[in-house]
Amino acid sequence: MSASRDRSRFSQGNPLDPEQIAHADLPIGVFDSGVGGLTVLRALRQRLPGESTIYLGDTARLPYGTKSATSILRYASQASDHLVSRGVKALVIACNTASAVAVDDLRARFAPLPVIGVVEPGAQAAVAASRGQRHLVLATESTVKRHAYARAITALAPGAAVDERSCQMFVALAEEGWTDGPVAAGVAAEYLSVVMAQAPEVRPDTVVLGCTHFPLLADVIRAAIGPVPVVVDSAYTTAEAVARVLAESRALRRSAAPPTTRLLATDGADRFAKVGARFLGEPLATPDVEIVDL
Amino acid sequence: MSASRDRSRFSQGNPLDPEQIAHADLPIGVFDSGVGGLTVLRALRQRLPGESTIYLGDTARLPYGTKSATSILRYASQASDHLVSRGVKALVIACNTASAVAVDDLRARFAPLPVIGVVEPGAQAAVAASRGQRHLVLATESTVKRHAYARAITALAPGAAVDERSCQMFVALAEEGWTDGPVAAGVAAEYLSVVMAQAPEVRPDTVVLGCTHFPLLADVIRAAIGPVPVVVDSAYTTAEAVARVLAESRALRRSAAPPTTRLLATDGADRFAKVGARFLGEPLATPDVEIVDL
Numbered sequence: 001m002s003a004s005r006d007r008s009r010f011s012q013g014n015p016l017d018p019e020q021i022a023h024a025d026l027p028i029g030v031f032d033s034g035v036g037g038l039t040v041l042r043a044l045r046q047r048l049p050g051e052s053t054i055y056l057g058d059t060a061r062l063p064y065g066t067k068s069a070t071s072i073l074r075y076a077s078q079a080s081d082h083l084v085s086r087g088v089k090a091l092v093i094a095c096n097t098a099s100a101v102a103v104d105d106l107r108a109r110f111a112p113l114p115v116i117g118v119v120e121p122g123a124q125a126a127v128a129a130s131r132g133q134r135h136l137v138l139a140t141e142s143t144v145k146r147h148a149y150a151r152a153i154t155a156l157a158p159g160a161a162v163d164e165r166s167c168q169m170f171v172a173l174a175e176e177g178w179t180d181g182p183v184a185a186g187v188a189a190e191y192l193s194v195v196m197a198q199a200p201e202v203r204p205d206t207v208v209l210g211c212t213h214f215p216l217l218a219d220v221i222r223a224a225i226g227p228v229p230v231v232v233d234s235a236y237t238t239a240e241a242v243a244r245v246l247a248e249s250r251a252l253r254r255s256a257a258p259p260t261t262r263l264l265a266t267d268g269a270d271r272f273a274k275v276g277a278r279f280l281g282e283p284l285a286t287p288d289v290e291i292v293d294l
Numbered sequence: 295m296s297a298s299r300d301r302s303r304f305s306q307g308n309p310l311d312p313e314q315i316a317h318a319d320l321p322i323g324v325f326d327s328g329v330g331g332l333t334v335l336r337a338l339r340q341r342l343p344g345e346s347t348i349y350l351g352d353t354a355r356l357p358y359g360t361k362s363a364t365s366i367l368r369y370a371s372q373a374s375d376h377l378v379s380r381g382v383k384a385l386v387i388a389c390n391t392a393s394a395v396a397v398d399d400l401r402a403r404f405a406p407l408p409v410i411g412v413v414e415p416g417a418q419a420a421v422a423a424s425r426g427q428r429h430l431v432l433a434t435e436s437t438v439k440r441h442a443y444a445r446a447i448t449a450l451a452p453g454a455a456v457d458e459r460s461c462q463m464f465v466a467l468a469e470e471g472w473t474d475g476p477v478a479a480g481v482a483a484e485y486l487s488v489v490m491a492q493a494p495e496v497r498p499d500t501v502v503l504g505c506t507h508f509p510l511l512a513d514v515i516r517a518a519i520g521p522v523p524v525v526v527d528s529a530y531t532t533a534e535a536v537a538r539v540l541a542e543s544r545a546l547r548r549s550a551a552p553p554t555t556r557l558l559a560t561d562g563a564d565r566f567a568k569v570g571a572r573f574l575g576e577p578l579a580t581p582d583v584e585i586v587d588l
Contacts (some may be wrong), residue, residue: 060365061355068562071354137390141565169477172466183463183484186477267361 018248025255026263027052027240029088031079035272036174036212037094038279040118040275043239044092045137045261050252052259053140055094056083057276058294060267063171064097065140065211072142076102077109078294082264089251090114092242096139096211098235100148114245119143121241122208122234123152129230133160136195136228138221139210141166149210163204167191167214174213175275188217188224196226204284206230216278310544319549321346321556322536323382325373328356329566330468330506331388332573334412337533338386339555344546346553350377351561351570352588354561357465358391359434359505366436370396371403372588378560383545384408386536390505390528392435408539412506413437415535416528417446420500423524427454428496430489430522432515434506435460443504457498461485463507466503468507469569474514482511490520500524510572558584 016024028048029042034057041055058064058079064072076098082090093099093106099117107115126135126149137149138177143164150162169187178184195204207228209215215233222231248251253259265272270291277284310318322342324335328351335349343430352358352373358366370392374385385407387393387400393411401409420429420443431443437458444456463481472478489498501522503509509527516525540546547553559566563583 014380053576060361066356066562066565067354071561169463169466169470169472172463176463178463178484181484183477183480186480190472190475271360 011188018255020250021254023089024251025052025253026087026089027054027260028090028092028246029053029080029083029086030055030092030094031076031083031098032057032095032212033064033075033098034059035276036171036277038276039215039235040092040094040238041261042279042281043233044242047236047239047243048252050245050259051246052253052261054083054086054088054262054264056264056292057266057272059265059272060294063140063169065142065168067142069101069121069146070096072101073105075294076106080106080110082292082294084110084113084219088113090116090242090245092238093117094212094238096143096148100143100146114249116238116241116245118212118234118238119148119210121237122210122232123149123156125234125237126206126230126232127153127156127160129232130157130160131229132205133157134202134204135160135162135206136204136225137162137164137192137208138167138170138214139164140171141168143210149208158164163195164210165191165195167211170217171204171211171213174278175180177278179216184217184220188209188220192221192224196224204228204230206207208232209234213279263289265289266292266294276291309356309430310548314544315548317383318545319346319547320381320383321348321554322384322386322387322540323347323374323377323380324349324388324390324522325370325377326351326389326506327358327369327392328353329570329573330465333506333509333529334386334388334532336557336573336575337527337529338536341530341537342540342546342554346381346547346555347538348377348382348556349560350558350586351560351566353559353566354588359432359436359462360388361436363395363440366392366395367399369588370400373531374404376586376588378404378407382407384410384536384539386532387411388506388529388532390437390442394437394440401553409542410532410535410539412502412528412532413442413446416434416502416504417443417450419528419531420502420524420526421450421454423526424451424454424500425523426499427451428498428560429454429456429500429502430498431456431458431504431517432461432464432485432508433458434465435462437504439570443502457489458504459485461505465505465507468510468572471572473510474530478511478514479518482514486515486518490518498522500526502526548550550573558586559583560586560588
């Protein structure tokens with residue numbers, strides 16, 4: 001009862017009480033199977049520069065993209081439990097595979113905590129931007145296999161055509177740092193030549209980058225696929241969705257102290273720092289990464 | 295005492311007792327982080343067609359190549375425990391990373407069970423075949439980082455020059471099935487152009503394929519690197535080492551019944567069957583793969 005009274009009071013624009021302010025000053029929790037979700041963290045920090053963040057990469061058990069739903073659900077729950085136990089005001093599932101498999105379970109588990117996956121914001125942005133509702137989704141094997149984007153897109157635009165393609169090699173390219181040059185171009189051409197060969201009237205008018213690794217290859221993908229009106233980067237659409245949720249629930253940070261970013265991983269601080277720096281877009285050193293056991 | 299008497303009796307060619315025959319009829323256990331070790335299983339079955347085998351791919355926790363030594367040792371011990379508990383007469387660590395990290399611990403743990411890794415047989419074959427003792431080792435990031443082959447090769451040939459190169463993209467190519475064509479050639483050229491540019495007198499005279507995925511790319515690697523006298527495939531050298539150990543300990547199978555092969559994985563029977571078929575070189579179906587929990 002008291003919680004529901006509180007909520008109605010907030011919606012009328014009354015000032016926050018100290019407990020609410022303390023809650024608003026908690027960090028945003030971001031969870032991914034590894035370093036790829038750092039593209040989402042990067043977008044979040046650009047969109048919400050006043051917010052503190054805590055990121056957990058489950059590097060001991062990556063990649064999720066090729067694992068079963070049962071395992072993914074268990075891993076995602078353990079990682080989320082860890083972040084929630086440290087205190088967060090929202091939980092971002094910055095991993096397409098975990099979003100596809102676990103977002104409903106995690107919402108039920110942590111309600112009323114807002115849980116934001118990467119699939120829904122990406123699907124919403126694609127549908128909103130598309131004229132012809134012909135979408136091309138590039139993702140990992142397991143996201144494609146689960147038709148996560150096709151379901152999310154057709155739920156919003158029932159007649160939409162969704163072409164989902166598994167582009168597993170893009171993950172390896174991004175991790176190796178080969179994000180331009182002839183090999184990256186060759187891989188993109190191999191995956192996308194079928195699309196490029198389509199007649200103009202059936203070609204997709206949006207391309208969804210349905211894996212957190214793929215924004216690093218956005219230029220190569222754009223070059224390979226030719227003129228496409230819209231490329232949807234789910235890192236940015238997810239950051240936008242988080243900003244909206246925090247604003248709506250009046251949970252934007254109030255503290256005058258500078259915001260903090262904490263990085264946790266379940267294995268390999270060295271590699272996390274080395275490879276992660278490319279995804280976060282800034283230098284990282286091994287001591288920046290705290291190793292945790294789940 | 296009795297064991298050592300037994301051993302000397304065997305070496306004089308006396309017949310085996312029933313207990314020894316039962317032991318000799320046990321399968322060879324093969325352990326890998328995923329499907330890559332199926333290249334070793336394939337080589338084993340070709341070299342020792344009368345032997346039964348049991349293969350465990352720790353697909354829930356792959357890849358090991360980017361994980362810490364502590365995690366790798368724990369995973370390798372759990373997987374080996376599982377195989378040993380089912381009854382095996384020898385244990386093959388068909389994973390370069392696990393061999394580099396865990397083979398000594400596993401030998402201590404399971405003595406007197408023979409434990410054969412892939413690094414030592416590969417190093418032995420390279421040293422035996424090389425004229426100039428200039429070796430090029432292509433491997434995963436963690437095998438290179440641990441200098442597993444450099445240590446094994448220089449232990450045998452102290453003055454040897456060993457150039458170890460991490461070729462992580464070869465793993466992705468092999469898993470995607472892109473083992474020929476322009477992308478595979480481009481990746482190989484990118485990794486190997488430095489070597490190709492070397493003066494003839496310092497160029498390597500052996501190339502060691504130091505990852506179980508790489509035999510699938512042997513032709514592409516050969517084409518990229520130009521004339522190299524010897525390419526060492528550690529799948530075959532390991533199978534040879536197992537054959538020798540079993541012969542020496544008179545543990546070759548006696549049963550007249552046809553040998554069996556069992557495939558276990560810790561996650562994703564579908565994917566194991568689909569991708570594994572390429573590595574094993576024969577068709578696999580999902581029901582061929584038993585899922586186990588470690």
